[in-house]
Amino acid sequence: MITISGVSKSFNGNLVLDGISLHVPAGELAVLMGLSGTGKSVLLQHMIGLIAPDAGSIRVDGTEVIELSERQLLLFRRKMGYLFQDNALYDFMTAGENLAFPLKEHTQLSAADIHTKVGRYLKMVDMQGVENKFPAELSGGMRKRVALARALIMDAKVLLCDEPTSGLDPIRSRDISKLIRDLSKKTGCTTIVTTHDMMNAFRIADRAFVLDKGKIVAQGTEKELKASAELFVQEFLQDQ
Amino acid sequence: MGILLRYNYIMFTVLADMIAALGRSALFLGDVFLVVLRGRVRWGEVFKELHVQGVQSLGIVMLASLASGAVLAMQGRVMMERFGAKEFIAQMVALSLVRELSPVFTALVFSGKSGAGIASELATMTVNSQVQATRTLGVDPVEFLVVPRMLACLIALPILVVVSGLTGILGGYMIGVGEANIPSSFYMAQTIAAVGYPDFFCGFVKMFFFALLIGWVCCYKGFSTSGGSLGVGRATTQAVALSYILVIVSNTILTKFIIAIGGN
Ligand SMILES: Nc1ncnc2c1ncn2[C@@H]1O[C@H](COP(=O)(O)OP(=O)(O)OP(=O)(O)O)[C@@H](O)[C@H]1O
Ligand SMILES: [Mg+2]
Numbered sequence A: 001m002i003t004i005s006g007v008s009k010s011f012n013g014n015l016v017l018d019g020i021s022l023h024v025p026a027g028e029l030a031v032l033m034g035l036s037g038t039g040k041s042v043l044l045q046h047m048i049g050l051i052a053p054d055a056g057s058i059r060v061d062g063t064e065v066i067e068l069s070e071r072q073l074l075l076f077r078r079k080m081g082y083l084f085q086d087n088a089l090y091d092f093m094t095a096g097e098n099l100a101f102p103l104k105e106h107t108q109l110s111a112a113d114i115h116t117k118v119g120r121y122l123k124m125v126d127m128q129g130v131e132n133k134f135p136a137e138l139s140g141g142m143r144k145r146v147a148l149a150r151a152l153i154m155d156a157k158v159l160l161c162d163e164p165t166s167g168l169d170p171i172r173s174r175d176i177s178k179l180i181r182d183l184s185k186k187t188g189c190t191t192i193v194t195t196h197d198m199m200n201a202f203r204i205a206d207r208a209f210v211l212d213k214g215k216i217v218a219q220g221t222e223k224e225l226k227a228s229a230e231l232f233v234q235e236f237l238q239d240q
Numbered sequence B: 001m002g003i004l005l006r007y008n009y010i011m012f013t014v015l016a017d018m019i020a021a022l023g024r025s026a027l028f029l030g031d032v033f034l035v036v037l038r039g040r041v042r043w044g045e046v047f048k049e050l051h052v053q054g055v056q057s058l059g060i061v062m063l064a065s066l067a068s069g070a071v072l073a074m075q076g077r078v079m080m081e082r083f084g085a086k087e088f089i090a091q092m093v094a095l096s097l098v099r100e101l102s103p104v105f106t107a108l109v110f111s112g113k114s115g116a117g118i119a120s121e122l123a124t125m126t127v128n129s130q131v132q133a134t135r136t137l138g139v140d141p142v143e144f145l146v147v148p149r150m151l152a153c154l155i156a157l158p159i160l161v162v163v164s165g166l167t168g169i170l171g172g173y174m175i176g177v178g179e180a181n182i183p184s185s186f187y188m189a190q191t192i193a194a195v196g197y198p199d200f201f202c203g204f205v206k207m208f209f210f211a212l213l214i215g216w217v218c219c220y221k222g223f224s225t226s227g228g229s230l231g232v233g234r235a236t237t238q239a240v241a242l243s244y245i246l247v248i249v250s251n252t253i254l255t256k257f258i259i260a261i262g263g264n
Helices: A040-047 A070-079 A095-106 A111-124 A140-152 A170-187 A198-204 A222-226 A231-238 B002-037 B043-082 B086-127 B130-136 B141-178 B184-194 B197-223 B228-260
Strands: A002-011 A014-024 A029-034 A055-060 A080-083 A158-162 A190-195 A207-212 A215-220
Touching: A002 A040, A014 A040, A014 A055, A014 A207, A014 A215, A029 A040, A029 A170, A029 A198, A040 A055, A040 A158, A040 A190, A070 A080, A070 B130, A080 A140, A080 B130, A095 A111, A095 A140, A111 A140, A140 A158, A140 A170, A158 A170, A170 A190, A170 A198, A190 A198, A207 A222, A207 A231, A215 A222, A215 A231, A222 A231, B002 B141, B002 B197, B043 B086, B043 B141, B086 B130, B086 B141, B086 B184, B086 B197, B086 B228, B130 B141, B141 B184, B141 B197, B197 B228
Parallel strands: A029 A190, A029 A207, A080 A158, A158 A190
Antiparallel strands: A002 A014, A002 A055, A207 A215
């Protein structure tokens, strides 16, 4: 479903991704782990065409992302859901309008149908009744949930979540992680989650990748990672 | 020698940065034109923006124009009376306003209110990833966020300039009729007779350019922000300062040009 090979990217001579290759099969949930500033967000943004790589190939659902024009990218992204590290809800729209926005843009649904669907997705993330609240009136965890619902509302085939648990208390973190797992399995969408929150990562992941100094230094299940000989991986896992 | 080299190097990098920024902002304007040419203008958004921008600047434009019309008439009266030409106050006030003061004054006020608003809104959306989020939702952020704001500038500023001209003339009238004892009907007739087609043309060309420059600078600065809330503040002040400079400099060039092609 998602196949990345040999992707490199540097910003102003600073090499952030150094020949990354990874594969996530359809319907799986993969977690991308790594210290702060190792390029997890940068890698995730490559997958949805927000950043173009210097070299390499990125195939998502059979499409070579780097060959798409800006117009084609807009079309391609309709089947992708992206949860930003800072939620990125429109602050001039209510929660309900935020969810309705992609539906109004890309579907022929009637106002009534949109309203119903928005209600259904808010319920799915346990946020019923906040339709008329602005993001500023919601807590961080609530905004996360609303943003997650917005990412999924176009029936996304691929869901990319950037640090969905950062800035949340341990209980909320666990709830959000579990919610992402449940929604991912329920809708069958291929999901990649970036995090430095090891506990939750292993709780939800089918497989995990560890990113360090621009490279994938280890990958596999929890067991496989714990058995990894890579020094960084051992240090990383121990500190959690 | 070393210092000189270093100085040259700094000058060179500053110049290179400026040219690069100019290139990027030109491409940005190109994107805006493409959206308009493709007919992908969201008029609903334009009207929402128009309402915000118009309301933001209307009160202060009227106040400033009323005051400057009145001041023009007061000063005009002093000067004109020295030459025994008191009856020309009306012409002087009307011509100064229509040709020069209303477009420039309004553009400056508009930069400070609506331009700052545009820049800070877009900058906030940029640093909060709302612009990127628009892309991930399959919508072109230039089409959704920028074009409506720029078009609203192009519509709002001319309306404000007309309002400014009228309130300015009212300010002059209050002084001319109320204080200098010029008969009301005479003052009105003089005003109407004074302003001709070339004067409107002069004001119109100016305000069109100013609107384009302010919209362009404020949208581009907001859109190319980085660096959190500090960046938002920086982008906003830079946008307003640059708008001021561009309005003042382009006004000089435009005035020269308009007079040269016979708009006198
Ligand atoms: N647009 C950009 N321009 C220049 N440098 C960038 C850009 N985006 C990211 N970087 C750099 O790339 C590196 C990786 O950033 P990234 O945000 O991907 O880290 P991260 O792994 O997501 O960290 P965190 O866990 O803190 O979110 C950083 O050093 C950052 O400075
Ligand atoms: Mg990140």
